[in-house]
């Protein structure tokens with residue numbers, strides 16, 4: 483049963499936000515969404531962006547497969563002018579699941595096909611792809627690598643929640659960290675992956691620093707000894723080195739990053755049924771390993787370091803920043819405010835509108851710190867039919883340069899075309915944040931070790947049967 487989303491108009495959203503103590507503007511004037519934008523040397527035809535959305539549907543060797551290509555075709559035809567290609571691992575050991583894409587010589591042709599079908603679909607639907615920007619997110623999953631957790635640091639709250647499948651236990655404080663030499667090799671892998679993406683023809687690469695995967699965990703590694711831990715300078719060393727090398731070796735590719743600007747702390751469900759509500763895990767203060775988080779109050783962001791860091795990133799040559807937050811495994815309500823809890827989650831511990839407001843508030847402060855670098859805001863999907871209204875108001879006010887749509891795009895890949903042609907989303911395709919996509923992403927009981935994900939309710943033809951198979955397997 484929907485508990486929170488009961489709005490009939492944008493004004494009702496604004497009023498609810500105000501009742502919760504937040505200002506949230508919405509606007510029915512969508513013109514700002516269709517203004518072009520310069521992103522470094524690139525030009526995007528509008529401000530609508532498809533977030534990186536992993537389909538978990540590659541081949542076991544890391545190539546895009548049929549469903550992957552279908553997704554990029556649909557995104558390409560959808561009319562958004564920035565398409566942020568999904569998490570693609572820089573090495574096999576850093577893949578988050580057995581079907582995650584991999585950047586390697588043997589996948590280059592496949593990743594090129596993914597880009598080609600996307601651009602071709604865009605040309606067919608929109609006439610011209612000269613103002614379409616397509617990037618690729620380069621990732622190392624760190625503690626969430628599916629073969630074995632690869633730790634940047636020990637996190638007293640996350641370690642006991644991080645399963646080491648092979649060892650048949652959870653991570654303990656005695657488990658070894660990736661060494662400084664390991665991290666140097668990972669730098670090489672990032673540079674090699676960026677060169678590959680540049681050679682294929684992607685417009686930008688994203689050095690993924692969010693959701694507590696490896697580079698995101700490094701940002702929080704205040705307790706790590708050695709060259710990559712402790713001071714902010716050390717914690718950002720890997721990214722600084724990689725950016726320097728990409729700029730000297732493939733200067734034409736635009737460098738972007740998706741950045742956790744607030745980690746928060748892990749939650750766990752407590753209670754029964756409808757009362758299974760997320761509660762913060764027990765923790766000691768001050769918090770040692772939560773980036774962008776007030777060390778004495780996990781609910782409050784402390785943007786001192788994120789703001790300093792985005793200025794550094796700009797000075798090093800980053801030309802696009804996508805603001806995200808939280809940890810999809812341990813505080814999913816922060817990453818993706820939802821009406822219905824994900825299968826591995828809990829009922830919302832806060833009104834999802836507070837989660838959306840957190841996304842908007844933090845993105846706005848990041849954008850204000852670096853007005854010359856376009857910032858992408860996240861966390862729009864819970865607003866359903868009013869997401870475009872919030873996007874338009876945020877962009878008109880300069881609180882972000884682009885609006886990123888995540889779950890909404892699996893349900894309604896042509897959301898931008900729909901807005902452009904009819905001035906509204908197609909009611910029958912609006913994501914209701916049922917969390918089916920997350921449930922599929924978390925489902926491993928499949929011959930390939932991973933279910934493909936998509937939108938069972940609104941992309942029924944393909945994902946209806948996939949969902950049924952999962953349910954039957956569960957039964």
Ligand SMILES: Cc1cc2nc3c(=O)[nH]c(=O)nc-3n(C[C@H](O)[C@H](O)[C@H](O)COP(=O)(O)O)c2cc1C
Nearest residue numbers: 533534535536568569818861862863887888889919
């Ligand atoms: C199925 C699924 C796949 C995702 N894949 C990625 C990914 O590859 N990289 C990433 O940075 N975020 C990923 N995310 C997070 C989304 O990009 C987005 O930040 C999140 O869903 C919140 O935005 P929304 O409210 O518009 O959905 C994924 C989320 C879901 C549900």
